[in-house]
Amino acid sequence: MSGHGEGTTLEYTPTFVVAGVCTVIVGISLAVERLIHYTGKYLKKKDLKSLYEALQKVKEELMLLGFISLLLTVLQSSITKICVKEGLTHHFLPCKLVSEGGESSSNSTGATSHYQRLLAEATSGTGYCAGKKMVPLLSVEALHHLHVFIFVLGFVHVTCTVLTVVIGTAKIRQWKHWEDSIAKVNYDTGQVLKPKLTDVHQHAFIKGRFLGFGKNSAILGWLHSFLKQFYGSVTKSDYIVLRLGFVMTHCRGNPKFNFHKYMIRALEDDFKKVVGISWYLWIFVVVFLLLNVNGWHTYFWIAFVPLILLLAVGTKLEHVITQLAHEVAEKHIAIEGELVVQPSDNHFWFHRPPIVLFLIHFILFQNAFEIAFFFWIWLQYGFDSCIMGHVRFIIPRLIIGVFVQVLCSYSTLPLYAIVTQMGSSFKKAIFDDHVQKGLVGWAEKAKMKKHLKTATNGSGQGSSTAASIMGVQMGRVAGKGSAPEEIQPTAGS
Known part of the structure; x- marks a missing residue:
């Protein structure tokens, strides 16, 4: 029968088989598409703009995976002829x-x-x-297995990232009762809640940050920060003091500023960046596939990368809080009995807080890669595959993967949400959506006015873009400054 060289073609395949398979595939695809569509509508209805944009990022990743799948299918015959x-x-x-x-x-x-x-x-x-x-x-079978691996990797990464952010956000929302208690006092008195004390060293924030004999020992200080991420990583006293430092520095002491809501918005904005698979992460995949050589046990040693990085990030974030506590205690920064910390980029690696987000992105991807690789080998080749390795290698990998997922969700991500606000500048999430839209509109009008003025004068240096104008407007003025008076963060911020 014609077509039996490489298998039966559609010319000799029963129509009910073709129609049935197409129905199942199209049905699944439409179900996923509708699920994403209605999820997007729900997020827009709840005015969760950042999460909606993150969902669009997920759709982009699915489109990329679909294109890779199509490309591998189309080029299959060409690749196998090399x-x-x-x-x-x-x-x-x-x-x-x-x-x-x-x-x-x-x-x-x-x-x-x-x-x-x-x-x-x-x-x-x-x-x-x-x-x-x-x-x-590359054989047809190997090409098919590679095809499946890329799809599994993308799916597991998106799933693990969403799971981590959802759990982490739920943990942060538990701090809301702290914000509510502060807001109640602020609304009653009209003043920012400021810890009153006669001795700086007696404050819970200072005492809880290993001030005593640890302040003169860098090793003990880092060791305390390392252990702190596993228990009580953020306490109520930490939250109150850090919140006060942020409000006093960036919000002109606005007593009605909702710091907790701002953190949630900022975290949702950052989520858009970590949900995708960037080009440098694909490079990592290629390098791992190159180094996965028999006898090297790369699949085992690579599992320690996300663990080591996660512990390093968690320790650094805890150490930033400790540095702030020591700075306050050593300089006795207590104005009229009020404990005040001074946010600064100098406490972060290379004075750049965004590096922490980059590392968290890589950690989440690396851990998802480990999980995806394990399940792919298990389903594709079996648990006793030579790639899987001995049981003494498999069990530690699984334990490390689960540990990284849990620690990142319950400790590191909440730490990141609050500690990165201790930088010298604030994020655009400090403004409500309507204020951000107002800034964009103002920038567009300013840009148009600049163009008209340039055209009228017939000369000029050119106009700034709307983005740069908005950046100046949102930048820090008056020294460390805050936003202009007319766009100061309010209670709803």
Whole structure:
């Protein structure tokens, strides 16, 4: 029958089979599309603009995965016709080749059965490479497995990232009762809640940050910060003092500013950046696939990367709070009995708080990569696959993956949400949506007015873009300054 060289073609496939398969595939695709659509409508209805934009980012990632899938399918026949010498494929193998006698071997004579299978696979088609006494660079089966791996990686990464942010946000929302208690006092008195004390060192914020003998020992200070991320990473006294420092520095002491709501908005904005798979993360995937060589146990050692980075990030964030506490205590920054911390970029790596977000993005991806790789190997090749490794390697990888996921969700992400606000500048999320829209409108009018003035005078240096104008308007003025008086953050911010 025609078409039996590589399998039955559609010419000789029952129509009910074709129609049935298409119905299932299209049905699943439409169900996912509708789910995303209604989720987007719900987020817009609840005015969760940042999460809606993050959902659009997820759709972009799905489109990218779909394009990669299409590209691999279209180029499949071309890729399998790239022929190489058999000896070239003897090196950098994830598993040892098995000879006909069942003994492991890495030389050409011990790979007889393996390459007989490859040649048989090539001969079953056009025999393109077999006719040249060569083997395909990538077999059809291997190409299909790579196809599945890329899809699983994208799906697991998006799922783990969403799960982490949802759990982390839920943890942060537990702090709302602290904000409510502060707001109640502020509304009653019209003043910012400021801790009153006669001795700076007796405040819970200072006492809880290892001030005593730890202040003179860098090692003990870092050790305390390392351990602190596992229990009580953010206490009520931490929240009150850090909130006060932010309000006094960036909001001109506005007593009605909702710091908690601002943190949630800022975290939702950052979520848009971590949900995607950036180009440098794809480079990491390629490097790992290159180094996954038999005997190197790369799949095991790579599991420690997200763990080490996560512990380093958590320790650094805790240490920033400790530095603020020591700074207050050593300089006795208590004006009229009021404890005040001074936010500064100098406490962060290279004086750049955004580096923390970059590392969290990489940690989430790396951990998702480990989980995706494990399940892909398990489902594709079986639990006893040589790529999977021994049980003594598998169990630690699973434990590390779960530990990283839990710690990042319950500790590191909430820490990031509050500690990164201790930088020298604030994020645009400090303004309500209607204020942001007002700023954009103001910038557009200013830009148009600038153009008209330039056209009238017939000369000029050119006009700034709306984005730069908005940046100046939102920038820090009057020294450390805040936004202009007419756009000061309010209670709803």
